[in-house]
Amino acid sequence: MHKDKTYRDILKWGDPSHEETLDAHLLEFAGKTFGLSKGDLEGKYLPGDASVRVRKSALPKPVISALEKIAGAGNVSVDGFERAYHAYGKFFLDLVYLRLGRVKYPPDAVVYPRDEEDVMKLVAFCNAKKIPITPFGGHSSVTRGVETPRGGISLDLTRHMNGVIRVNEVNSTVTVQPGMYGPAFEEYLNKFKSGFTCGHFPQSFEYSTVGGWVVTRGAGQASTGYGKIEDMVLSLRVVTPRGVIETKDYPAAAIGPDIDQVIIGSEGAFGVVTEVTMKIRKFLPANTAYASFIFRDFTGAVRAMREVMQGEFGKPHLFRISDYEETDVAFTLKGAEGSLADKVLSFLGYKPLKRCLMFVAVEGERDYARFVVNKVKAVAKAHGAFATGASPTKKWLEQRYSSAYLRDPLMDLGLMTDTLETAVSWENLVPLWSAVRAYIKARPDTVCMVHISHVYENGANLYFTFLSPIRKGQDADDFIKFHKGIIDTVHANGGSLSHHHGVGKLMAPWMRDELGATGHGLVQAMKDYCDPKGIMNPGGTLGLK
Known part of the structure; x- marks a missing residue:
């Protein structure tokens, strides 16, 4: 049990033992820019220091025993803190709710499968019992991608399924399990014989996993040269309620629609990725x-x-x-x-x-x-x-990577601190940048920082970071209304819902409009085939039923 653990232990970015502080320049900047008092600068607004409390698991004891029989008794937990930890990612609203001590929809159990066989048995069991399964990786989702509004189990792939299976030097490929964190993966490749690199370095690199990169269609800081994750993946193994999908690591093929590309970006709504084979490059x-x-x-x-x-x-x-x-x-x-x-x-x-x-x-x-x-x-x-x-x-x-830690102490000051990103063609880029900046800056005392960091022949991404004093006491409602306006402005000016963060449940209300009714219906039909009982990451992921 985790009797002394608090909500702050869940909401903090990165190393749970680390408490980030702001340097003198940043404190001075925040004080002047946002009109913060000495009390604001020295205190902590909604610190989230209360002990974690969640409702009891809704799974009956025979179900828990069956899960333990499949994955091992030490790999199934109904502990309140563990369930609360797996209830949210790192979206701003997730952190607000944790600071307020609200965990409305925790999973009923956290299960740590040991291997693909465990995953197959767990998916089969849960499908038979209609128990929801939400795959879980590095805890860095910013799209409400790991929330469990229908309870069930959070399937954490990081404890055991976190290693390299093989490196093929001839093909310049690696086959890796989904729960391997970025730093361990890169270190393994760097030290393997002559040295390789994965080439994929998102800001969340330290606390994100290979599987998470794949199912969210992620991008790293070197994507302009190496490509996004969909350009790197060659083949996959995926356990679905319908059965196992296994693709082959051809360099290219003309064998109908690309199944890898169907799974990449599917955010756990079709099944559980258990193996990824991807390109690697020389480490120079x-x-x-x-x-x-x-x-x-x-x-x-x-x-x-x-x-x-x-x-x-x-x-x-x-x-x-x-x-x-x-x-x-x-x-x-x-x-x-x-x-x-x-x-x-x-x-x-x-x-x-x-x-x-x-x-x-x-x-x-x-x-x-x-x-x-x-x-x-x-x-x-x-x-x-x-x-x-x-x-x-x-x-x-x-x-x-260290800049990601600044969000927690900025929120301690009572500041709304979040990001939103999009992809846009060159001809629409500057107009979209201007329109979204205008919307954000219309809010009083708001900083809007924008960068381009993933670039193509035909366009680029735009990444908006905004800071603004939150309306205290109306924290969630204030953010939800403001954030919706940003998304609406992006979409109205020719930007995609996301370039690399993914959709999750956050962007779901806009997905039908983004893809069109027929396109969205096609994605729903694929979901229905792979997951006929709707147990995989349910609750609106990708705007699906």
Whole structure:
């Protein structure tokens, strides 16, 4: 039992023993920007420090005993804290409810299968009993993807199904279990013989799993060069209530609709992924070439980025633009505002609240990396950019994962702190950016930082981060209304519901409109075939019944 565990132990990002604090620059920025008092800055709003309490499991003892017989007694838990831990991901509203001490729909049990055979038996048993199953990985969903509104079991794949099965050096592939966390996976590949890399590094990398990457159609910081996860996966094994789906690791094939692509992004609604075979690349960190630039404005940076992507000379792996507000916040938090460098840049025409940062990194063979980065430099120069060298990109990479920890202490200040991302064509990118910024900035005392970080020949993503004082006492309602308006604005201006976070239950109300009635009906028909009794991640995932 976890008698002394609190809701804060569940809601905190990352290492549960770590309590993040804000440095002096960030505290000063928050105080000035949001009009926070000394009491606000020194206290903790809704700290979530109450002991966890949840309703009792609704599963009868004979069912619990049957689950224990399948997976082993030590791998089935009805403990209140464990069930509460598996009831939410890391969406802002999840964290609000935890801070308020509300766990309305915990799973009735958490089960840790030991292998695919356990998964097959568990799915068969639950299908016969009509017990819901929600697969669970790294606890980093930001789309309400792991919530269990119909109870049942949370199937946690991280305890046992967390290893590499085999590496095929000839094919440059790896077969891995779904519950393996990103750092363990990458470390294994880096140390395997001559060294490989998975090439997939989302911000949640430290606390996300291979299976989670696959079922959400995730993307990492190097996706411009390596592709999103759907570009990496070659084959899968998936246990569904209908039976096992097994695809083959052909490099390409013309054998009808691509079943891998049906499963990738299915978010556990069709079945449980038990094996992933994916591409790997040579690990050559010494060859990486870096660059960074400051542009006079966002539209100029976007034009340069598009020219690079359509230049036919190769692609960066990391390719990122921060819009003017994100750039300005970065200058402020680094203490650069008003510095000599700031004054020189302003004198040269790169003015605050107009200028934009660009980060570039090119991986791979040494000559290729230098060739591409030099091409990018030439394009940036032609668009009037000021070259700032390799250091800013390297420094940004150093804090890439640690910045995720800032959300908890920002919420302690009473700030709404969340993100939303989309994919958009080049012709619609700047208008969408302008429209969504206008909607967000219409809320008083709100910071809106935007970046592009996944780039294609035909368009890119836009990633919005917003901070605003929450209306205390109306926390959930305030956020829900504001957040809905952002999604509506994105969709009305030609953006997708998601580029890489996925859909979950959060975006479900918009899915029929996104796919069209016939397209959404096709997805529902596939769900009905794989899962005829509707036990897999039920409750509206992907907008499905």
